[in-house]
Amino acid sequence: MKLFCSLPSPFARKVRAVAAERGIALDLLEVDVFQTGNGVAEANPLRKVPCLVTDDGEAWYDSRVIVELLDGLGHGPPLIPDERATRLAVRRIEALADGLLDAAVLVRMERLWPGRTPEQRSAAWQDWQWAKVDGAFAELERRLGGRGYFVGDRVTLADLAVAAALGWLDYRLPDHPWRPLAPGVAAWYAAFAERPAFASTAPPPLI
Numbered sequence: 001m002k003l004f005c006s007l008p009s010p011f012a013r014k015v016r017a018v019a020a021e022r023g024i025a026l027d028l029l030e031v032d033v034f035q036t037g038n039g040v041a042e043a044n045p046l047r048k049v050p051c052l053v054t055d056d057g058e059a060w061y062d063s064r065v066i067v068e069l070l071d072g073l074g075h076g077p078p079l080i081p082d083e084r085a086t087r088l089a090v091r092r093i094e095a096l097a098d099g100l101l102d103a104a105v106l107v108r109m110e111r112l113w114p115g116r117t118p119e120q121r122s123a124a125w126q127d128w129q130w131a132k133v134d135g136a137f138a139e140l141e142r143r144l145g146g147r148g149y150f151v152g153d154r155v156t157l158a159d160l161a162v163a164a165a166l167g168w169l170d171y172r173l174p175d176h177p178w179r180p181l182a183p184g185v186a187a188w189y190a191a192f193a194e195r196p197a198f199a200s201t202a203p204p205p206l207i
């Protein structure tokens with residue numbers, strides 16, 4: 001199976017961490033998603049990564065669909081539990097982590113999108129997005145409640161999704177410190193980040 005991705009992409013990191021947890025080898029096709037001619041647009045009309053291409057040539061997106069596909073393969077206890085109420089709780093945390101990222105990615109795009117003058121970059125738009133990020137942190141702190149996992153008593157997709165989001169914030173937006181907002185989540189992440197399957201998916205160091 002081939003995965004269109006970039007190593008810094010937090011959504012791709014969530015997918016790669018799920019694959020690592022389940023012992024699934026992926027053939028990584030690293031692309032610059034903002035360039036054309038790399039095959040992404042042909043596989044995914046939304047022109048986003050991650051996009052998984054299975055051996056039968058089918059393309060799968062977005063990350064939430066891909067993780068479900070991968071969770072049915074490989075070995076080990078499922079990361080998306082079968083039991084309905086638990087599964088919904090896991091997917092709600094995933095939605096929170098992904099939504100936090102959507103807002104944070106918009107901040108980064110607003111700051112960096114080429115061809116704009118500083119005056120054309122909206123501080124109000126960025127503040128609007130930060131309010132979502134900060135709200136998501138308050139909710140993550142509440143949901144974790146000092147426990148070892150976001151849902152239940154073993155690792156699930158919820159933990160991997162949150163960890164991928166936190167890793168990306170540290171990597172790309174370190175000027176917006178999140179740890180004071182969510183000290184319990186910070187303590188949890190310090191331990192979880194050492195988990196081999198997750199640690200193995202870290203983006204390359206910034207030069």
Ligand SMILES: N[C@@H](CCC(=O)N[C@@H](CS)C(=O)NCC(=O)O)C(=O)O
Binds near residue numbers: 011
């Ligand atoms: N909801 C999507 C989000 C994926 C996403 O936003 N990926 C970014 C890279 S981190 C991307 O491909 N951006 C390109 C674009 O927005 O055109 C998912 O979960 O896979």
